[in-house]
Amino acid sequence: MPKQVQDFITLSLGVIIEALPFVMLGLFFSIIVRLWLPHDWLLKYLPKQPFLRRALISLLGVFMPVCECGNVPLARGLLAKGLTPAESLTFLLAAPILNPVTIITTQQAFSDDNTVLITRILGGFLIANLIGWIYSSTRQDAMLRPEFIAICKEKKDNSNKLVDALHFFKHETRSMMPALVIGAMVAGFIQVVVPRETILLLGNSPAWSVLVMAVLAFVVSICSSVDAFFALAFRGSFTSGSLVSFLTFGPMIDVKMLSLMRTTYRRNILLQVSVLVFLMSMLIGLVVNYVF
Template sequence: MVKVIGRNLSMELPKYFQDFITLSLSVIIEALPFVMLGMFFSMAVRVWLPHDWLLQHLPKQPFLRRALISLLGVFMPVCECGNVPLARGLLAKGLTPAESLTFLLAAPILNPVTIITTQQAFSDDTTVLIARILGGFLIANLIGWIYSSTRQDAMLRPEFVASCKEKRDNSNRLVDALHFFKHETRTMMPALIIGAMVAGLIQVVVPRETILLLGNSPAWSVLVMILLAFVVSICSSVDAFFALAFRGTFTSGSLVSFLTFGPMIDIKMLSLMRTTYRRTVLVQVSFLVVLLTALLGLVVNYVF
């Protein structure tokens, strides 16, 4: 039991409060390096990348274009939370909101760090690795295609759109870089902290025993692991080893759903994405990802 000791004061913190602090801090500590890396990438993209360079080198055909965008994570192996500031930079350079969603959903799964850790954790079960890679690619591109027919300016928060239209003096790129980094820090850090605190609170409130009780059902196990992925908000670069601990209790399909859903949508990720996308878009995308990752898990359970 942790004790808080001051002058003439000794107080023991309740265990649930200790757990809340520990879990919240663990999410922040795990995500912070990747958020910072993503902000540096975003800063570089917005300040030093020539304005039309990215658009000129992407295919014109929409399906090929989104497919290539979904593979950008191979070259920029940033965790999901770091991809949000990076996606903001890419949006400012000309990607459409639908294309940025494709990148955000695919990049945390289709990057070398995530692929290697998944292969190491499930080295004797290639089904999990292949289903995660193909599932992540297909779901991201399907959602990107769905939103490509939506009015693009209606997907973004007005505050973000206004920040993209700011005119900066390109004669001093270092000053511009510091300006963007300061703006991203003030936007991302509160979102990260709030998301981590909500994730920590839910993990304290929801009994782990209730989750484990449903682990052997081919259908219920998928839904339970999707819920668990949403709550624990663990980084995609290490989530395979976390999922490995449930291998003897949960079905393979449920583990695939966990490993696919978590990098795309979790509490921390939604809090960060809220800085850029409108609430209605995030609710719709979350619902679609739940349906598609659940379908993926059921296919693995019943077909393989």
């Protein structure tokens, strides 16, 4: 078997194996949210003021420490319980960065440089809330796929929650697993095709390094709980701002994440959000390089 084919299989399987436990954990939380939490439980405790409401939603990841790939099924459950699509995007984008496991591993990897940790947390919080604000007036049917809206409107027999849980698990698994496999294969293919030497060549440029690491974050699709140690390997070759850009953009938008989000959101919305998050993450990286 050719080495490139072996690398493709290894990288693709690596993404799947890394992401699968978190997807299952996200499905577990999603089913609990849908079936066992009272319908108005979450909405009752959220502030009515939009900015405070989004800020609190973006902090839910602190209390639900699931990797970004597991947050997609969880967000689907929160949508079914009354969260707006814009609010669900705020949760999805902020949760993997504000996850306590992510914060701890980032601090351990960059223990001698608090700039990376602080800008990652603040940048993730700011971007998530800006995206939520931008789409706060967009209609639900303009953001969500019709198939998902139909699922949210399904009426289940509350007398047998175990049967309902199995129904949701089966449906969500059918939606998520093909998306995860396709996303992993795309990530593996791109990593095999793009030479590592080309990436390292641009590492010392304050501007180009930010662009390269943001693109790399999109391609490699590493879970946020371990991506800081991956970024640490590039520390000697790349600027600090580029590492911040990698650690901000990757947990929010990558090949695997987009494939999973496609099960819920319309393609045009995902394209717009991806571009906006990419530009904002690059801006944060450039500010770190040129100001700090």
